[in-house]
Amino acid sequence: MSYDVVTLGRISVDIYPDDVGVGLEDVTTFRKYLGGSPSNVAVAAARHGESAAVITRTGDDPFGTYLHRELVRYGVDDRFVTAVPGLQTPATFCAIRPPEDFPLYFYGRFPTAPDLQIRPEEIDAEAVREARILWSTVTGLCQEPSRSAHLAAHEARPREQLRADQHTILDLDYRPMFWSTEEEARAQVHELLQHVSIAIGNDKECAVAVGEGTPDEQADRLLAAGVRIAVVKLGPEGVMAKTRDERVVSAPVPVETVNGLGAGDSFGGAFCHGINQGWPLEQVLDYANASGAIVASRISCSDAMPTPDEVFQLLRERGRAVPEGATR
Numbered sequence: 248m249s250y251d252v253v254t255l256g257r258i259s260v261d262i263y264p265d266d267v268g269v270g271l272e273d274v275t276t277f278r279k280y281l282g283g284s285p286s287n288v289a290v291a292a293a294r295h296g297e298s299a300a301v302i303t304r305t306g307d308d309p310f311g312t313y314l315h316r317e318l319v320r321y322g323v324d325d326r327f328v329t330a331v332p333g334l335q336t337p338a339t340f341c342a343i344r345p346p347e348d349f350p351l352y353f354y355g356r357f358p359t360a361p362d363l364q365i366r367p368e369e370i371d372a373e374a375v376r377e378a379r380i381l382w383s384t385v386t387g388l389c390q391e392p393s394r395s396a397h398l399a400a401h402e403a404r405p406r407e408q409l410r411a412d413q414h415t416i417l418d419l420d421y422r423p424m425f426w427s428t429e430e431e432a433r434a435q436v437h438e439l440l441q442h443v444s445i446a447i448g449n450d451k452e453c454a455v456a457v458g459e460g461t462p463d464e465q466a467d468r469l470l471a472a473g474v475r476i477a478v479v480k481l482g483p484e485g486v487m488a489k490t491r492d493e494r495v496v497s498a499p500v501p502v503e504t505v506n507g508l509g510a511g512d513s514f515g516g517a518f519c520h521g522i523n524q525g526w527p528l529e530q531v532l533d534y535a536n537a538s539g540a541i542v543a544s545r546i547s548c549s550d551a552m553p554t555p556d557e558v559f560q561l562l563r564e565r566g567r568a569v570p571e572g573a574t575r
Contacts (some may be wrong), residue, residue: 250262250324250455251297252519253378255400256387257362258283258285258303258328259337259355260310263547271535274342280315281549282339284360284420288382291538294552297523300324300378302305302370302400304361308338310336311361318559321549327371331361337508341399343546346504353424363390367399379413380519395418401442409444414522418515419448421455429547430472431456440472445522447478447515462487463494476528478518484534485488486514488528497532500540509548514539516552534570537561 261282264274281290301323305311307330314336318325337355342348356363365387375381381404387397390417391465404415417439426432440446447458447529457468460513462479467488469477485498515539521531536565537558545551 248298248374248375248499249368249431250300250374250379250383251523252289252292252299252377252380252516253302254299255302255365255381255383256285256393257384258286258301258305258314259283259339259360261312261548262338262340263506264341264343266559268343269344269383269548271342271463272332277340278547279313280547281314281321283419284383284386284515285384285508286314286318286323287549288317288418288514288519289323290321290475291552292519293512293516295517295520295538295555297516297520300327300374302327302365304329304331304364306330306334306336306476307332307353307360308336310338314340317549326460327369327374329369331364334359334361334364336361337434339504340387341508345506347507349487349506349508350411350509356425363387363393366392367395368402370396370403372399372403375400378404379523380416381414382416382418382515382519383431384418384434384437386420386422386425388426388439389425389432394435397439401439401474404442406442406444412523415442416445416447416519418454418517419446421448421452437472440469443474444476445476446474447480449482453479457469463489464569478532486532487522488532490528491526495529495532497529497536500533500537500561502540504543506546506548507543508543509551510539510543510562512548513542513552517558520555521570524570530568530570533562533567534558537565537567
């Protein structure tokens, strides 16, 4: 089977509080959701109508069973998700203190986690090679054998051999707790960038990847590394995308923030959809921005991913253009 989107890397159980505005020590009730950035991106892409699969690993435990069940419920193919005997499925707790305070607490990830035990021989090279989009994150490079598995997946689809409708996307998702130094992360990113056609990150993540500088300087360095589209998130100023021929900026889509943690993953899944639809780059960014804003206005991540109709409605309400001929 050929997929529209294949993601590679982290999966976990998100444990989010029902109580908003307090620290974890004061929370009385929680709910569990599928989590992990690449897995959330696959869920978001599926919600937009893309055929999606995720390559990852869980523990051989009830939480692993739960994640399989959730992937299937969201329409994501789970055939490339395997269990690691002896390791527990990770759980991630967060406190929800809007508008900007959403601390994360990772359990079951140190010294390693099942999704960092993905091995090169487990990569289905044909599925990766034929997928329209391969999405991975920098976090998957922090440890072996996951690092070698990511490299194997990217080597299965050389950038210079991609079809016109194919893209290899690297989320520059830098999380310092998984790395000994920024320099170590930068070295791994440099090695993988030779396989990447689109890179996405905020200013800090871009700084880890290609050094400090203005957003335009960072985008230019990514382009110089061979990336065809460099996407730099500008915080309150929106997001910029740059190619060798154009530079576009999408302003934020204002909403009342409840939990900002899933906005980036929602942005990613919607971005994949827009790119696969062949929309103009500015409209891809507007669509992805609106999708991220919707999730930021909700408590959960995977369970909050919007449908195209919801995104189009928000765009119209905010006076933004909807792509001509846009369909589910």
